[in-house]
Amino acid sequence: MPFVSRSDDGAIDSLFEQLQQDRAEEFLSDDEPAVVAFRNAPPAVSSVSARQFRLMLRRSSLLDQVKGWVAQQDGETQDAFEYSGTFVKDSPMMTAGFAAMGFTAEQIDVFFKAAAQL
Numbered sequence: 001m002p003f004v005s006r007s008d009d010g011a012i013d014s015l016f017e018q019l020q021q022d023r024a025e026e027f028l029s030d031d032e033p034a035v036v037a038f039r040n041a042p043p044a045v046s047s048v049s050a051r052q053f054r055l056m057l058r059r060s061s062l063l064d065q066v067k068g069w070v071a072q073q074d075g076e077t078q079d080a081f082e083y084s085g086t087f088v089k090d091s092p093m094m095t096a097g098f099a100a101m102g103f104t105a106e107q108i109d110v111f112f113k114a115a116a117q118l
Helices: 033-040 050-059 063-071 075-083 092-100 105-116
Strands: 003-006 012-016 047-049 086-088
Touching: 003 033, 012 033, 047 050, 047 105, 050 063, 050 086, 050 105, 063 075, 063 092, 075 092, 092 105
Parallel strands: none
Antiparallel strands: 003 012, 047 086
């Protein structure tokens, strides 16, 4: 039976075996639906393969726009886009690129989750 902490929206964001003063003081049973859902939630996607990333760009009709942005960047960014085997969501290149495209944090999460399924 875990102690839980909750995010601002009330969703469980952590489970603990012991009381965590001022963080996780709520005690729930193991079969509580919210606990079961938290334990069974898929892990957050933090990176995808280059293939997945490019396919998702293409399916989102963003590939040409992203290529245009990359062409205006420094050589290291151009090389990273062209030759990386993995695209990491929180890398400086990704952060700058998604900001240039006007993506919100939620839209980036959705993009990476969808790309991970390809």
